[in-house]
Amino acid sequence: MTRRLVVIGGDAAGGSAASQARKRCPDLDVVMFERGRATSYSACGIPYWISGAVTDEASLIARTPEQHRAAGIDVRMRTEVTGIDLDARRVTWRDLDGGATGTEPFDDLVYATGSVPMRPPVPGIDADGVYGVQVLDDGAALRTELNRGEVRRVVVVGGGYIGLEIAEACRVRDLAVTVVDLSATPIGTFDPDVGTFIADAVRGLGIDLVLSDGVVALDVGPDGRVCAVRTASGRELPADLVVLGLGVRPNVRLAQEAGIPLGTSGGIAVDARMRTGVEGVWAAGDCAESRHLLSGQRVVVALGTHANKQGRVAGINIGGGYATFPGVIGTAITKVCDLEVARTGLSSQEAEAAGFSFVTASVDSTTKAGYFPGAQPIRLKMIAERRSGRLLGAQVVGRQEAAKRIDALAVCIWNGMTVDRILSLDLSYAPPFSPVWDPVLIAARKAFEAVEADVRRL
């Protein structure tokens, strides 16, 4: 009998796993269930679709159901998997439109259900006018509502990446926008001294920032629709629409019910080949946990780039190959108006939480030679382990052509480089691209001096 792979979830991780497995093993039966209207789309692109920068929903879709089918994958759209029976090796499903139900046997199973937005357990959270922006259908619903033209005031709950991206998108649409966040600076995973640059850029867009404050209730009008957000400090923020940008948690309900083991992070526990604790059951994407290569801890990082890699790894392994996903180091990047920010490794707070003892160094430099037209300020921060000098984290903030420089530092961290070795690196130099001492090298010098001074004090 033909071996059968069932994939639950048809976005980045599921789609990649299905494609790779089928490509490696053309005899494999592959059935992929997706409860939404789209497969393999860019969730990260949703804010730009809402802002209008991206005009066409279809352009967010990397691979349509038809394309998957052409590759030999039996895609079942708008079909939700409602249960997994690990003993009988089958899933039960329900057609969300027609209501039909059924079962599908599997030899291998890929669990790629993604994540669900965090919903603060406060009164009013289920009112009309409260939106997540997790899946493409969420984005479509939000966009439709905004296009109706009746919304004037938006409150975004959460000032992380997605929160700020949605806030900016709404601001571009000329709405009054307020962002509420518990941290003292937006995107609390950046160090506060970098975060202040972000705060300034957000305010520069005309967005109100309510920081160090949390949401305690949503007021609901007589029509059942949200009308205001109340915060712990006593603020009452009028709102025609609320967007939840508090981040996400892994969507593990089905797995839990079936008995697929979770890890300490709350995501599905997997090894480097994306195998769960159950033979023939794999997990990938936002629902699965990863090893943080610096802290050694298990973490869940919901990011399309990881989902794609993990899906690919699962698919290769299912198809009889060998591939691994070694882990993550917390690299992230975003843009607020023209301010670019990026980070990799651990922030100061994360390094402390992980038990590291460290020094930091911040430098201000320019993106091109100082004398070159268009040179822009760039700030780099490095976090280096005491005594060893190993780079533990880095953050970049600047305008144009600043943030993507984080990748060089991500590779440094990935290889366990110490700051003294980093300052010898043969990085590219020409006046239109950097000062003769590249900002990365200047920061490494300063971090090295901090490590050295610290060692001398011992």
Added chain:
Amino acid sequence: MTRRLVVIGGDAAGGSAASQARKRCPDLDVVMFERGRATSYSACGIPYWISGAVTDEASLIARTPEQHRAAGIDVRMRTEVTGIDLDARRVTWRDLDGGATGTEPFDDLVYATGSVPMRPPVPGIDADGVYGVQVLDDGAALRTELNRGEVRRVVVVGGGYIGLEIAEACRVRDLAVTVVDLSATPIGTFDPDVGTFIADAVRGLGIDLVLSDGVVALDVGPDGRVCAVRTASGRELPADLVVLGLGVRPNVRLAQEAGIPLGTSGGIAVDARMRTGVEGVWAAGDCAESRHLLSGQRVVVALGTHANKQGRVAGINIGGGYATFPGVIGTAITKVCDLEVARTGLSSQEAEAAGFSFVTASVDSTTKAGYFPGAQPIRLKMIAERRSGRLLGAQVVGRQEAAKRIDALAVCIWNGMTVDRILSLDLSYAPPFSPVWDPVLIAARKAFEAVEADVRRL
């Protein structure tokens, strides 16, 4: 008696060495000889000063003689060192303006004389109207001549980095420009498939490219001034002015005369601490050779970033500290109009010359998510060692925000990463900065597949 350091050459390497040594060791007497009019300037900025993008000569100067003096360095401007007596531990010098001569004793000596432009040994090469662009004074002379407004047709001999940068600068000034180069594509240290992009960009600027051809003679008019360039293929290119952009060779005459040993590359032989074969004599910058960390060969790479690092390392060691310059991997970057190109490691030709057996992979991707406004094409080429899969070289070509991505690959090569490990890297991703599979990861995937396919064929 106070220890005395004499530094020959006051640009990047010499200036850095002097500063660091004095900083570490405030009792040290430091005398720095510079035969030009400026210290610590950006030679790499000269083309942009000639084009007018940089308007102020002073902005090219990182540290003036006065600033060096304020730091306690006895700077002797317009003073040429004419001889080194290693037995008597002293140098002889000549004031280029006043004509005075003298000697200066030293305990330590830093040889940082830079490089001299290659001059093809052809008839007419010493005629008026033939310019190098090696030092700031060359740039000033060229600029003065162009400002006079009598030059219409410029021929640039050599289509490497500096040749193209000068050619573009002259084109910006609305001159008719022809570039002659022996290679089949400009900047012959790029692989030809990348070089064709460069050729197209150069031609797009309205510059004539004469490739696979060499200069055999310069015609000189009755006024003693160059009037045409003759090539091996029989072309006669009219020229009011000729710029030599053939690259440089280390300026080692004084060292040779004094008996300071040269290396196989023709540059001064140094160890990782920048010590020459003579006790207390150090060398740094364009005149000194470096170890190429991939080929293991000794090379001379004339680049401001190396000169600064090497000078710093020499200065720290002279000042009683410990520092090393481990070597280079051939990273370089430039811009032709809006086309950005960069390379690191070995090109195909260099890899072959160094005895490597390798596969290559080229990919076309975009600088942002494909659907994101402003996404630009980017091409990446990787050269990976057969069997091991170790990355040996990489090249990037694209518009806006393309080339600086080479740094991540430089760090990969520096750490000896194999392409299969590179494709797991946690690089930054968000739609305004890259597709969900970063071009670096896509190229690593393709290179990995090439390595794998090659292994299977064994």
